[in-house]
Amino acid sequence: MKASTVCFDVLSPVKFLGRSAAVYPDKVAVVHGDKRFTYREFEERVNRLASGLKKMGIGKGDKVAFLCPNIPPMLEAHYAVPMIGAVLVSINTRLSSGEIGYIVNHSDAKAVFVDNQLAASILPVLGELPEVRFFVNICDAAADRPLAGEEYETFLAASSPAAPTLEIDDEYQVATINYTSGTTGRPKGVMYHHRGAYLNALGEIQEAEMTSDAVYLWTLPMFHCNGWCFTWAVTAIGGTHVCLRQIDAANIFRLIMAEKVSHLCAAPTILIMMVSYPEAKHLQLHRPLTILTAGAPPSPTVIEQIESLGATITHVYGLTEVYGPHSVCARQVSWSSMAREELAKIKSRQGVAYVTTLYMDVFDMVTMQPVPRDGKTMGEIVMRGNNVMLGYYKDEQATAEAFKGGWFHSGDLAVMHPDGYVQIMDRGKDIIISGGENISSIELENVIYRHPKVQEVAVVSSPDPKWGEVPKAFITPKPGTNPTAEEIIEFCKANLARFKAPKEVVFCELPKTATGKITKFTLRNQEWQGREKKVN
């Protein structure tokens, strides 16, 4: 039976704003320093941005790029751009000029909005962006306009506050393109459609257990999977967005206390930053704080430490290709009697598919059949369903490869536990194949995290004439401590099969991506220098 327009409406996350502006016009929607925008003001600013873009000739299918930290214009773009049928491209703010230029050109962006503090990243390639029709300067932390183009607030002021017509007539229309930070090769443009973003936003509300009194702190970059779709989810539920230009522990804790934050999302690295903040343990939270973490498997130690501050960790897992989180380590009634340490271990698994995503499995790499549910046999995590990307923009070959056999291939190696929970053992190249034995770098990292002098650790494979590969640990010690390689190695031997202990330990700062993921590939590449590491 064909649905009529009375009973059919295109699913789109931009519609959440209209509803919240109607229901909660005077409620604070966005906090940024001293600025506070109500939902009415938030909607008006979005309408102005959308009208301004239309006036400049931006319309259906056109790409608009933003290079901007977690401040109101970035949030506003998540509504204004897709609302007029255009496509938002939010660019990772820590990329090099070359990478930024590549993304602007590859995405065919016709307009680029740049925070003036980030202009230095784009200035060197300005002459190489032939498709860009205009720039807009976002002047937030300072007043200068380094790019030839209007200033953002002037741009808004000159445009109409009336709601423009929604140009969304197909829920599979592309809403955003997010370029993967890409551990190898050129970044790929992951296309999100309106329906997927809508459903993922509802899924996040459900898994984060957000209600209309939610106050969400923007510790997760909005350029990362559109902030795991929380850019839309927080608005849908009528909560408050608390912007965060500069992500450091002092700012995070100041805002948690001052704004009575109830929710935030963060990579484990941010959690480590939080637990390492000396004043953290003296704070008394005003209200329950739920933290969703993903991006890398958090170690049980970190989970335990962050929960001892009074927060609750919900561990989720996903990738850019699946709109951010796709699975959650769903809590079980039977866990309530567990000791905290054991619970943290259980909670560090990647878990089960969301209600809104439904399909995740671990497949044997060769047979494409599910691995046994034994918690031991490794395979690749695969997903499908409404929260998988449409494909990579202008890259049919990469899309076909990623969708081989009717599933999206994550490239992450994992086991399936008897209870149906997935646990990542390693990202593809992170597995260490030593003397024919697989060593999980994550398992080893989890042990090293328990050492009292360790702040952060990454274990990678290093070539070895005898064993083929051996594990090597890179460690940042806790401030004021001075661990030795020997004591770390001994600690591992005491807590793991002895052959899994690292053969070498280096103390240093760890390299990271913009989203706080430790870039183990940098360390691994150093070790292998041109030689090809074998992958399972």
Add this chain to the structure above:
Amino acid sequence: MKASTVCFDVLSPVKFLGRSAAVYPDKVAVVHGDKRFTYREFEERVNRLASGLKKMGIGKGDKVAFLCPNIPPMLEAHYAVPMIGAVLVSINTRLSSGEIGYIVNHSDAKAVFVDNQLAASILPVLGELPEVRFFVNICDAAADRPLAGEEYETFLAASSPAAPTLEIDDEYQVATINYTSGTTGRPKGVMYHHRGAYLNALGEIQEAEMTSDAVYLWTLPMFHCNGWCFTWAVTAIGGTHVCLRQIDAANIFRLIMAEKVSHLCAAPTILIMMVSYPEAKHLQLHRPLTILTAGAPPSPTVIEQIESLGATITHVYGLTEVYGPHSVCARQVSWSSMAREELAKIKSRQGVAYVTTLYMDVFDMVTMQPVPRDGKTMGEIVMRGNNVMLGYYKDEQATAEAFKGGWFHSGDLAVMHPDGYVQIMDRGKDIIISGGENISSIELENVIYRHPKVQEVAVVSSPDPKWGEVPKAFITPKPGTNPTAEEIIEFCKANLARFKAPKEVVFCELPKTATGKITKFTLRNQEWQGREKKVN
């Protein structure tokens, strides 16, 4: 861009069960007296029912009717029937034989499942159901099998526990048909599709703020809008369904305490039953209890009384044609400082559209334009969007009429408040037009509810030679009280414009539908006896 099967999946509420059975296999899914089914068992029973139906030749598009109270088979049918592409018709258990026969025939039901305690309602028309291929006896409260056909548990035992193939290849496929209790004329079959039911279930989770530890008590009949889609919502979130065969205050409170109920839905009549239960006020709830109420506008007095027991009322509004609730009286931060009585008044409004429904308005009956947001001008509530029915089964004319102008017409008269909240003033014929003035029967009822001797009240229009119409009140007094007509009328005059006071007061039991709605049309028809009441 066309979505591939990797990134597209048909939205269907039956899929929630597979997910919860995978994630929470050992959690209690369904409680019924001493019986407890885990999610694994619940799924197995559903699979058996689905396989049994297939074995009997039931397939895509076939209708299966259930005449059954809120017990496990009724819940199981909500998955097993739509899962194989068939259509569930749950019949109101309080209908007459003639009405039941009409529904079975009109829906083209090929199989009818009947609780043996309700068999008397269908036996008289057994010879008039030519399309029915087989009956199944549900023997829950007793063992007898009044209909020629198998017993439900035997039917399950003889079928395969393996999951049958899902036969849902279009999200607009019909999942259920719910016959409106119909205040006038023959009942109409309201068609729900899989997508609408899926989205409404997610909407209910969000508005009821259910999390995976939810324990839901089945005070609302499952035959009513598929239990407002909570048949699916509770399963989606991994909560526990507590069945309730016999809906009375003693049972309700016993189960709230014994099963630590967190959520229930109920018409105001059930709330009145609850607040009138003498032992209610001595109970100390184990955990917060959220009650969603709809079906009739609850009076502020009832809201206040039920909340004084420690429960929280969420007032929602909808109709069978919109999958149950479509709007919610969404709470505002600014209400937190209100006095309880004032708050109850504010909360008795029908509110704003759900996040998942989005479109509700109040239109002038003639111009089809929105009425002013003045809280005074009356118009008709209209809705559209993903949670409006596909149409009435085999009744294109009634569908076209209901969908006139691209909106679904509720027939409910309401005002739009300045804050965008809708408040029902009356169902179409319930408005009283007295001497050219509109009198809202609900406004009048709300005042009478505040009288200490009143348990329940219905006000209807009565013909009057001088005024055309006048309000007449039918009242059930509180047990042990003996109010007089004069004191009620005086009370109204003291609290309202004097012309709005009822001209006559009758003390009696009030007639009700199966879902506990007072059938004001019965009272009104008595008053008018064949004469035509004018409608605005």
